[in-house]
Amino acid sequence: MTTKAALVTGASRGIGRAVAWRLARDGYAVAVNARSEAPLRALESELAEAGLRALSVPGDASCSAQVRAMVASALAAFGRLDVLVNCAGIFQKRSLLELDEESWRQMIDAHLTSAFLCCREVAPHMIAAKRGAIINIGSSAARGGTSGAHYAAAKGGVLSLTKALAKELAPFGVRVNAVIPAKIETDMLRPTLSEAESVRRAIPLGRWGQPAEVAEVVAFLASDAAGFVVGASVEVTGGY
Amino acid sequence: MRFKGKVVLVTGSSRGIGRATALAFAREGARLALLGVEPTEGEAVAQECRDVGAEALWLTARVELEPDVKEAIDRIASRWGRLDVLVNNAGIYAKGDPVTTTLSDWERIMAVNVTGAFLCAKYALPIMIAQGSGCIVNVASEAGLVGIPDQVAYNVSKGALIAMTRSQAVDLAARGVRANCICPGTTRTPLVETALAHSADPQATLRTLERSRPQNRLGRPEEIAAAIMLLASDEVAYATGAVLSVDGGYTAQ
Numbered sequence: 342m343t344t345k346a347a348l349v350t351g352a353s354r355g356i357g358r359a360v361a362w363r364l365a366r367d368g369y370a371v372a373v374n375a376r377s378e379a380p381l382r383a384l385e386s387e388l389a390e391a392g393l394r395a396l397s398v399p400g401d402a403s404c405s406a407q408v409r410a411m412v413a414s415a416l417a418a419f420g421r422l423d424v425l426v427n428c429a430g431i432f433q434k435r436s437l438l439e440l441d442e443e444s445w446r447q448m449i450d451a452h453l454t455s456a457f458l459c460c461r462e463v464a465p466h467m468i469a470a471k472r473g474a475i476i477n478i479g480s481s482a483a484r485g486g487t488s489g490a491h492y493a494a495a496k497g498g499v500l501s502l503t504k505a506l507a508k509e510l511a512p513f514g515v516r517v518n519a520v521i522p523a524k525i526e527t528d529m530l531r532p533t534l535s536e537a538e539s540v541r542r543a544i545p546l547g548r549w550g551q552p553a554e555v556a557e558v559v560a561f562l563a564s565d566a567a568g569f570v571v572g573a574s575v576e577v578t579g580g581y
Numbered sequence: 582m583r584f585k586g587k588v589v590l591v592t593g594s595s596r597g598i599g600r601a602t603a604l605a606f607a608r609e610g611a612r613l614a615l616l617g618v619e620p621t622e623g624e625a626v627a628q629e630c631r632d633v634g635a636e637a638l639w640l641t642a643r644v645e646l647e648p649d650v651k652e653a654i655d656r657i658a659s660r661w662g663r664l665d666v667l668v669n670n671a672g673i674y675a676k677g678d679p680v681t682t683t684l685s686d687w688e689r690i691m692a693v694n695v696t697g698a699f700l701c702a703k704y705a706l707p708i709m710i711a712q713g714s715g716c717i718v719n720v721a722s723e724a725g726l727v728g729i730p731d732q733v734a735y736n737v738s739k740g741a742l743i744a745m746t747r748s749q750a751v752d753l754a755a756r757g758v759r760a761n762c763i764c765p766g767t768t769r770t771p772l773v774e775t776a777l778a779h780s781a782d783p784q785a786t787l788r789t790l791e792r793s794r795p796q797n798r799l800g801r802p803e804e805i806a807a808a809i810m811l812l813a814s815d816e817v818a819y820a821t822g823a824v825l826s827v828d829g830g831y832t833a834q
Contacts (some may be wrong), residue, residue: 555819576820
């Protein structure tokens with residue numbers, strides 16, 4: 342039970358999936374979470390076939406009872422949790438006038454409430470161990486953009502949550518940081534790639550980013566090499 | 582060996598963060614150009630790099646003097662024919678608020694911290710652009726993000742480095758060069774040890790500095806070096822224009 346262990350939400354695809362692979366390759370036992378079970382089981386098998394240790398813990402990360410159950414499963418299997426990566430989220434483009442209350446709440450729940458609940462569930466174990474790293478996935482949409490007010494507000498909330506928890510948990514040896522991706526080629530954003538050419542031209546680096554490039558920064562923030570990095574929000578945006 | 586064969590220039594590398602950064606790159610297979618104003622200490626760091634198996638070249642130069650910088654980078658080009666990473670680390674410090682700061686302190690700090698970084702980039706970039714790849718990491722400071730009392734010139738110089746990073750990122754992205762910036766918090770370096778020694782009660786000042794950040798401690802040069810290496814690595818090729826705080830939570834407060 343001495344292998345380092347991580348929990349990654351939103352792990353069935355996109356950035357979360359890349360993070361799960363990266364941490365597993367770094368030697369973590371990885372609990373992978375998402376709402377839909379089939380792709381998670383597939384990921385668990387792929388990781389196992391690669392000789393890496395993984396456990397699928399399906400569930401809705403914005404539901405406290407399910408978060409409690411998935412953290413309990415991860416702890417039962419691995420005996421510890423060193424790293425939490427909050428990747429769970431949804432994407433939906435809406436203008437203010439077509440933004441109904443239900444969509445607003447869903448967006449805030451999917452990104453912000455889920456991160457809060459997972460942090461709250463995992464933090465006591467990290468505090469008891471006097472070590473731990475939490476990495477939240479923000480977005481450049483937090484500082485503006487055209488995705489929609491609900492997405493921007495949810496991601497802005499994630500960054501504020503990061504700073505608040507960074508300060509609160511630092512004295513206990515738990516580091517909280519964020520990565521701010523923009524223009525990453527993921528399943529979630531692929532539907533918007535229809536406007537790809539005009540968007541691509543607006544990215545200084547002239548290309549979309551890959552989930553692995555975000556995962557690399559997550560892996561750094563999770564590692565002991567980042568021991569003095571607390572409350573940081575690291576942009577991986579191609580200069581966007 | 583994440584930087585095998587890469588040529589890395591670290592300014593201000595005779596001690597502190599620069600020295601730790603040079604050694605960290607050396608351990609990862611890079612060839613090191615070390616630039617600074619202290620040849621005795623600098624040559625010793627170059628030897629430390631060689632001791633871990635790296636090639637290393639010490640260059641005595643003042644970053645704020647254009648002929649010095651031009652000559653130093655010419656020597657790198659003639660020795661290795663390329664330059665992959667520039668770490669603009671050279672920096673100096675002086676106390677002083679907006680009234681008490683002398684013009685000479687102001688000009689000295691701007692010259693080394695800002696003009697020096699500008700000049701090193703100016704002469705490194707043609708090599709990077711010609712080879713179609715390269716990476717600048719500017720070492721700014723938490724002092725560039727928040728107003729730390731009684732060090733206005735230093736704060737302004739570090740804020741300028743953050744702005745320089747963003748300009749370099751947008752101007753150079755299409756030419757294959759990335760520019761990023763780290764903002765270290767107070768780190769146990771000779772620069773900080775000297776500032777502590779000059780304070781009325783060094784122990785009390787140290788405790789105040791430690792308590793000012795959520796982690797209740799100062800940084801270690803190796804921790805700053807690790808963040809510099811992350812931004813310099815090809816694995817994060819999509820990061821440009823980023824500002825990475827490494828400050829034990831100081832600016833999260």
